[in-house]
Amino acid sequence: xxxxxxxxxxxxxxxxxxxxxxxxxxxxxxxxxxxxxxxxxxxxxxxxxxxxxxxxxxxxxxxxxxxxxxxxxxxxxxxxxxxxxxxxxxxxxxxxxxxxxxxxxxxxxxxxxxxxxxxxxxxxxxxxxxxxxxxxxxxxxxxxxxxxxxxxxxxxxxxxxxxxxxxxxxxxxxxxxxxxxxxxxxxxxxxxxxxxxxxxxxxxxxxxxxxxxxxxxxxxxxxxxxxxxxxxxxxxxxxxxxxxxxxxxxxxxxxxxxxxxxxxxxxxxxxxxxxxxxxxxxxxxxxxxxxxxxxxxxxxxxxxxxxxxxxxxxxxxxxxxxxxxxxxxxxxxxxxxxxxxxxxxxxxxxxxxxxxxxxxxxxxxxxxxxxxxxxxxxxxxxxx
Amino acid sequence: xxxxxxxxxxxxxxxxxxxxxxxxxxxxxxxxxxxxxxxxxxxxxxxxxxxxxxxxxxxxxxxxxxxxxxxxx
Numbered sequence: 001x002x003x004x005x006x007x008x009x010x011x012x013x014x015x016x017x018x019x020x021x022x023x024x025x026x027x028x029x030x031x032x033x034x035x036x037x038x039x040x041x042x043x044x045x046x047x048x049x050x051x052x053x054x055x056x057x058x059x060x061x062x063x064x065x066x067x068x069x070x071x072x073x074x075x076x077x078x079x080x081x082x083x084x085x086x087x088x089x090x091x092x093x094x095x096x097x098x099x100x101x102x103x104x105x106x107x108x109x110x111x112x113x114x115x116x117x118x119x120x121x122x123x124x125x126x127x128x129x130x131x132x133x134x135x136x137x138x139x140x141x142x143x144x145x146x147x148x149x150x151x152x153x154x155x156x157x158x159x160x161x162x163x164x165x166x167x168x169x170x171x172x173x174x175x176x177x178x179x180x181x182x183x184x185x186x187x188x189x190x191x192x193x194x195x196x197x198x199x200x201x202x203x204x205x206x207x208x209x210x211x212x213x214x215x216x217x218x219x220x221x222x223x224x225x226x227x228x229x230x231x232x233x234x235x236x237x238x239x240x241x242x243x244x245x246x247x248x249x250x251x252x253x254x255x256x257x258x259x260x261x262x263x264x265x266x267x268x269x270x271x272x273x274x275x276x277x278x279x280x281x282x283x284x285x286x287x288x289x290x291x292x293x294x295x296x297x298x299x300x301x302x303x304x305x306x307x308x309x310x311x312x313x314x315x316x317x318x319x320x321x322x323x324x325x326x327x328x329x330x331x332x333x334x335x336x337x338x339x340x341x342x343x344x345x346x347x348x349x350x351x352x353x354x355x356x357x358x359x360x361x362x363x364x365x366x367x368x369x370x371x372x373x374x375x376x377x378x379x380x381x382x383x384x
Numbered sequence: 385x386x387x388x389x390x391x392x393x394x395x396x397x398x399x400x401x402x403x404x405x406x407x408x409x410x411x412x413x414x415x416x417x418x419x420x421x422x423x424x425x426x427x428x429x430x431x432x433x434x435x436x437x438x439x440x441x442x443x444x445x446x447x448x449x450x451x452x453x454x455x456x457x
Contacts, residue, residue: 128427128450129406137400145436187403
């Protein structure tokens with residue numbers, strides 16, 4: 001099978017900030033080009049992930065970055081928009097449609113959203129007041145009921161990710177919190193408190209994906225990438241929201257990569273809310289159902305643990321500019337796999353996985369999910 | 385797809401008290417997912433926090449857009 005590779009990555013700073021879309025995109029694209037040693041005119045196509053934006057907002061931002069006249073496609077897949085752009089860029093390079101493809105995600109979220117993200121007003125759930133934090137809160141309550149997990153264990157996810165972000169200068173929030181601090185923050189939707197919810201963020205992130213043809217630099221190999229959409233939910237009454245979709249997408253990605261969960265050295269996943277990290281770890285097969293909570297408390301997923309999860313600080317702390325999030329995950333793992341993650345570095349990381357989950361449509365197990373497996377390339381190791 | 389009438393009785397799947405302002409109600413609203421015996425999972429407003437697994441009957445609220453629920457003994 002043909003392969004595709006990541007030649008370079010870049011990101012803006014993450015957080016509510018004065019910079020507009022053009023500036024955010026330019027900072028991510030410029031860094032990605034510099035990191036790959038390529039120039040803007042060498043890009044053959046662009047895939048953009050963005051949720052809240054005017055028509056053509058991506059074209060406008062790219063024009064300012066000197067990229068024009070090539071196929072530009074913008075996709076929306078809720079929180080997984082950026083990851084879907086990455087998936088499409090990877091597939092297009094792997095199939096040989098394009099030699100060098102820019103995957104770009106951005107969100108100027110603070111211009112569009114003030115409080116919790118609402119659901120589609122045409123959904124009956126929205127009429128009853130469903131907002132994203134409430135959806136995850138109900139998963140949390142059900143998970144705690146089903147497995148005996150505690151509020152302290154949920155909070156530990158946030159303690160860990162905020163601590164990880166202490167070493168990430170681009171993160172929106174960071175802090176040395178206790179479980180008590182997390183639980184004492186403002187209640188949002190019981191049992192979730194403010195510090196268990198990802199923030200509203202502005203940001204951009206980019207990756208340059210290249211086909212495996214001779215002459216192309218090979219730094220990080222995209223061993224597999226899978227994209228799937230949600231099914232009617234619930235099909236099984238014990239499954240919380242998203243679980244089915246994450247499990248199905250991961251099984252495809254891991255099978256295509258020929259790996260088992262135990263082969264993964266470092267992981268970036270969709271911790272939009274604390275409960276999301278626990279459900280995702282189990283749905284991806286890293287822990288049996290109900291066991292991710294205890295493993296988190298035991299430090300298994302901390303930096304220096306057996307499976308570091310969200311070394312960047314995750315969505316909870318790095319920030320969650322929807323369209324940019326997936327490519328921020330890609331960027332962190334690229335740095336991890338090329339020994340550029342500084343204090344966040346997972347020693348000898350060879351195989352990394354990422355997962356992003358998008359969606360809020362009532363009665364589906366999610367809108368869309370992307371899971372990818374990345375691998376340090378031997379040629380890159382030889383160069384070091 | 386066709387509309388169908390089903391029994392309004394079911395069990396509480398999960399619930400949350402929402403503290404942030406939402407369009408559907410004043411003050412903290414209790415949202416409850418009820419698994420109807422007929423199979424569907426419907427979102428309701430609770431007048432108080434129920435227990436997971438509790439038997440309830442879903443009823444139409446004044447607004448007709450929002451379902452509420454009452455306990456079944």
